[in-house]
Amino acid sequence: MVGVGEPRKPNFRMRQLARTLRRLREQARLTQEETARRLRLSEAKLSRIEHGQLPNYHEFLAMLDLYGVIVSDYDEYVRMYDRAEERGWWHAYGHDDRGFVSIEAEASVVRTYQLGFVPGLLQTEGYMRAVFAAEREPLDSNILEKQVEVRLRRQHRLFEEPLLGVHAVVDESALLRNACDREQLVQIAARAELPNVSFQVIPSQVKVHEGLYSNFIVVSFPGKHEPDLAYIEYGFGSLQIEKASEVRAARLSFSHLAGLALDEQRSIAWLRRVADEL
CATH class of the missing domain: 3.30.870 (Endonuclease; Chain A)
Known part of the structure; x- marks a missing residue:
């Protein structure tokens, strides 16, 4: 069981979002160091996000903005974020992600x-x-x-x-x-x-x-x-x-x-x- 305040273990959807965010950063030709500095995150936290830890929603939107995603294209990524936050139907049966x-x-x-x-x-x-x-x-x-x-x-x-x-x-x-x-x-x-x-x-x-x-x-x-x-x-x-x-x-x-x-x-x-x- 995940304790209060303890981050969830990355599931498939979280890792999928992480790969997408990493790809967007690389397409924007930004290093992890520069990205972390501009987002005011530690490099360690950015690395965890790019390996499946879910950022909070405001951090997520700030990343999209920094990576040059235009607002009219946000919907696809927001849906991906929402799906990463969801708990699958299998949780009701005692299965984890x-x-x-x-x-x-x-x-x-x-x-x-x-x-x-x-x-x-x-x-x-x-x-x-x-x-x-x-x-x-x-x-x-x-x-x-x-x-x-x-x-x-x-x-x-x-x-x-x-x-x-x-x-x-x-x-x-x-x-x-x-x-x-x-x-x-x-x-x-x-x-x-x-x-x-x-x-x-x-x-x-x-x-x-x-x-x-x-x-x-x-x-x-x-x-x-x-x-x-x-x-x-x-x-x-x-x-x-x-x-x-x-x-x-x-x-x-x-x-x-x-x-x-x-x-x-x-x-x-x-x-x-x-x-x-x-």
Whole structure:
């Protein structure tokens, strides 16, 4: 819990605003030192703002003015500031801004490779419950219900504007586990028919591939200045990757795995065939 007067930990929207303010300063050809002096801020505070700490509103407007943004163009940046101040819907379920939910909420496209599980956006409620029930430390029933509600709510982006584009590549082994029953396979096949969803299976005939190392996700955003990021979730934590060279490597790895997988039509046929056999 954040204490009184204690700054919030930067969430995705706050870091997005920070990158925008840094870009505007650089376009204005101002150094951090000169900017801090003219705004009467310490360089340390300006650095924190450019790494995600939210300035107060008057400081924010002063920055826009100093960076040469004309008043008639303020609306775009003010909307970005307001969004950075908002608390996402996930807070009501006990989630903070540091996990993947807040990132996905801002995304336009998610490319996910999964080795052991069905991607969360494609899971049935029954599959979710089986996964949560199998955790090392059993979840309190109230927490489990909230986890299910959050995952179901995330799936609204598949059907509601702004639609989220999803390209999922899943190793066959994840789809043959007991938790992945007929209902789950049928749901994946149905969602793969959506115009914003692509689904591919890597069949067992592909004996060894680099996806055996880890699950990972590559996320793209609607803003032209917003770079992609990569995200890795594992059994005891997660890792968000923003370094451009590593994100590029993740994109290349995803494209390679998609090339090894069955194409979309054959993947849907595979799902329906296995579902019919259950």
